[in-house]
Amino acid sequence: MRDTKQKYSVWTLLQGxxxxxxxxxxxxxxxxxxxxxxxxxxGGGGHGLATAYYLAKNHGxxxxxxxxxxxxxxxxxxxxxxxxxxxxxxxxxxxxxxxSLKLYENLSQAxxxxxxxxxxxxxVLAHSRHDLESMSRWANAMRMNGVDADLLTREQVRHxxxxxxxxxxxxxxxxxxxxxxxxxxxRHDAVAWGYARGASxxxxxxxxxxxxxxxxxxxxxxxxxxTSLGRVRAGKVGIAAAGHSSVLAKLAGFKLPVTSYxxxxxxxxxxxxxxxAVVLSAAxxxxxxxxxxxxxxxxxxxxxxxxxxxxxxxxxxxxxLAGTLALFPSFSRLPLLRQWAGIVDVVRxxxxxxxxxxxxxxxxNCGWGTGGFKAIPVGGWTFAHLLATGKDHxxxxxxxxxxxxxxxxxxxxxxxxxxx
Amino acid sequence: MMQLKCPxxxxxxxxxxxxxxxxxxxxxxxxxxxxxxxxxxxxxxxPKGVHRERWRHAYGCGxxxxxxxxxxxxxxxxxxxxxxxxx
Numbered sequence: 001m002r003d004t005k006q007k008y009s010v011w012t013l014l015q016g017x018x019x020x021x022x023x024x025x026x027x028x029x030x031x032x033x034x035x036x037x038x039x040x041x042x043g044g045g046g047h048g049l050a051t052a053y054y055l056a057k058n059h060g061x062x063x064x065x066x067x068x069x070x071x072x073x074x075x076x077x078x079x080x081x082x083x084x085x086x087x088x089x090x091x092x093x094x095x096x097x098x099x100s101l102k103l104y105e106n107l108s109q110a111x112x113x114x115x116x117x118x119x120x121x122x123x124v125l126a127h128s129r130h131d132l133e134s135m136s137r138w139a140n141a142m143r144m145n146g147v148d149a150d151l152l153t154r155e156q157v158r159h160x161x162x163x164x165x166x167x168x169x170x171x172x173x174x175x176x177x178x179x180x181x182x183x184x185x186x187r188h189d190a191v192a193w194g195y196a197r198g199a200s201x202x203x204x205x206x207x208x209x210x211x212x213x214x215x216x217x218x219x220x221x222x223x224x225x226x227t228s229l230g231r232v233r234a235g236k237v238g239i240a241a242a243g244h245s246s247v248l249a250k251l252a253g254f255k256l257p258v259t260s261y262x263x264x265x266x267x268x269x270x271x272x273x274x275x276x277a278v279v280l281s282a283a284x285x286x287x288x289x290x291x292x293x294x295x296x297x298x299x300x301x302x303x304x305x306x307x308x309x310x311x312x313x314x315x316x317x318x319x320x321l322a323g324t325l326a327l328f329p330s331f332s333r334l335p336l337l338r339q340w341a342g343i344v345d346v347v348r349x350x351x352x353x354x355x356x357x358x359x360x361x362x363x364x365n366c367g368w369g370t371g372g373f374k375a376i377p378v379g380g381w382t383f384a385h386l387l388a389t390g391k392d393h394x395x396x397x398x399x400x401x402x403x404x405x406x407x408x409x410x411x412x413x414x415x416x417x418x419x420x
Numbered sequence: 421m422m423q424l425k426c427p428x429x430x431x432x433x434x435x436x437x438x439x440x441x442x443x444x445x446x447x448x449x450x451x452x453x454x455x456x457x458x459x460x461x462x463x464x465x466x467p468k469g470v471h472r473e474r475w476r477h478a479y480g481c482g483x484x485x486x487x488x489x490x491x492x493x494x495x496x497x498x499x500x501x502x503x504x505x506x507x
Contacts, residue, residue, distance in 0.1 A: 246466035257462035259441065260491070305439035305475075306491045308468045314421045315435040348462055405458030 005201045008112055027113075027193055028200035033207050036233040037065045039387050040225060042212045042248060043241040044068025045077040046188075046373065047365055049195035050380020051240060051387070052204045053111075058381070059388035062203035065234075066196075067227060069211040073192030076242050079310075079342035080373040081265050081287060081299040083278050085122050085183035086147050089138060092398040092410050093351060094145035096378055099395055103377030104186060113194030115186045116292060122183035122278040123152065123160055125327070126176045131283075135178040142180070152177040160277050163328050171326040172283060183278060185289055191376055215252045221360035222252065238363045238387050240379070243308065243343025245366035254358045256366065257404045258345045262303045263370050264312030264320070266339035268331065270294030275328075284323030296331060298324050302346070302370065312341040344369050349409040354382050354396040363387055364401070425499050426477040427485050436479040443474035443486045444506075468492055472506050 006012065006025055016023055039055060041048045044066045055061040066072075084104050086097035108115050126132045135151060142149035157177045158166050166174055196206055207229070214226035215237065224233035239248050243260045270293050280287040285301035300320030303313045317339055325332050346369040347353065353367040365383040368375055382393035392400070403409055422434040442464050448456045465471075471491045476484045488497040488506060498507045 244468070246464075247468050250465070250467075255459070255463040255465065257458075257464070259464055259466050260468075306441070306466065306471055306473065307494065308492045309494055313434060315433070404462040405454045407454070407458075 027197040028206055031065070031205035031207050033065060033067070033210060033227065033229050033232045034205065035231075036224070037205070038063040038235045040064070040232060040234040040237045041066045042225065042237065042239045043244075044072040044196075044206060044208065045075050045240065045242060046073065046192050046195065046376035047242070047368075047379040047383065048238075048240040049073075049192055049199060049206070050376050051238060051365065051383045052206075052380075053195045053199040053202070054380050054384035055388055056199055056202035056204055058384060061388055064199075064203075065205040065207055065232065066199070067210045067212055067225070067232070068206070068208050071208050072196050072206060073189055076342040076344065076372055077188055077192045077376075079265065079340055080188055081289065081297050082185045082188045082291070082373065083122070083183070083287065083289065083299075084117070084186050084374040085180055085278075086374070087122065087124070087138070087142055087149065087178070087180045087183065088147075088412055089141050090410050090412060091145050093412050094142065094147050096352075096382075096395050096399070097375060098145070098147050099381070100375050100378035101182060103381065105182075107186075107191070107194065107377060111194040111198045113190060113197055115190040115194055117184065117186045118292070119182050119184040120277050120289075121160070121179055121181045122280060123157060124178040125157065125164075125172075125174055125279065125281045125283075126178070127172045127174065127281070127283045129175065132176055135176070139178055148180055148182050150179050150181065152179050161275060161279055163274055163330055164279070165327060165329050172281065172323070185278065185291075187292070188373060191373075195376075195380070212248065213251070215359075215362065217359070222362040236361045236363065236387050238365065238383060239357075240365045240383065242366060242368065242372060243345050245345050245364065249357070249364070252357065252359055252362055256353070256364075256401075257347050258367060259306055260308055260343050261305070261346055262307040262309060262312050262341040263300070263344045264303065264317060264339060264341040265297065265299045266317065266321075267291065267295040267297050267337050268334040269337050271296070271334065279327070281323065281327060284320075284327065286320045286324050288324055288328065295337065296334060302344070303341070308343050310341050310343055312339065344372070346370070348413075349403075350412040351410040352379070352399050353401050354379065355386065355392060355400040357401065422494050422496065424475060424487065424496065426480055426483070427499060427501065428481045428483055429477060432477065432480060436477060438476045438478040440474040440476060440484065443472050470497065474502070
């Protein structure tokens, strides 16, 4: 087996230049499943890989496997709009998402893998006086929770995003905005690969093309999984499967308060730098940023009917683009390069579930809905804590499955900043 | 884009309709437990495949109706009335 524990640095890059770059080895080890593990994570997206990494890093558990049906980071981790932010309304959510953003801020160093975090700032546009009022409430709530937030005047918005249509007869007049300066974007594939590389180096098995087809239950407890590569036993099993959580829950024999929807995004052809912020408009239901390659990345609203099809409706794409062009008229000549959709696990209060299931030794991390990417570090951190210690991480305590029976919901449907 | 067949207006494009989610869920008695009430309000099958759901022709006749649809292929398998049993 080739060494996959190479450290990346300027020095190794210079060595590479001298050796015609022949010294590079695979970033992580593509494994086959062993007969048994201490912990199995079902789902090799960002959350699953981060969970495996923190299990090994924070808790010393290395007899761990991540089982992925396709290829790692090929689901929603590779289909999002790469935005990271923590502008939530309620204290529970603010704590959770800001912890995530803080982990993102040091993730490149922690993983020795450049995740290309760019804290270029997020601007939420206010199109009416009512928007301005709700934004001051939102900004105050964020500041009370210790998260950076600033209200922007119309002139400040114009200065930060000059391509916006600020004319007096604009279809969506811009009266001001809310900004979180620490928000921005990160390279989604790098986040998946960085965690995979980190986990693999600590001994975690990452198994691709391994579909979980059932759970093995003995004496009322889950003791392993049935997969397309055979039976694998485990002390504990954690599900981190986003839009497919209900499918796995059904295999195990319980229901979730989750509905799967398609959420679409699209990119234009690459152009020179012209938008140095993430711009979000809840009225239009779209959010726009420019990738490091120069593409305009445009995210839309949900296709509001249950779907596992990983493709979005044309009508939603049309609405998203029409709104985007009303904000940025100069984009009208940009050809679209690609459009796609991911299947997101939406719960009614738009808050996640990180906790136990009705079955012993089976745990779940789901319900991130349209905003799972930003939460990858904290999802992994708290889920690993639960799997390793059997106790809820204090950040995850409010986000339990039983809140749908007790009524203790954390309704971030508005706080998420977009009308999903 | 899907085309749905409204029982009153015929085949129309998807943007004219609003999906109301899983249909014909029986409401438990008000004296039920929190567990049952939570199940009723929030917990769903969310199947990958055949799903029975209700839609409203919001930008047409405004009427509700039921369909059987695949959530994987978006194929509409059957259309039936609100009071009818699924075919």
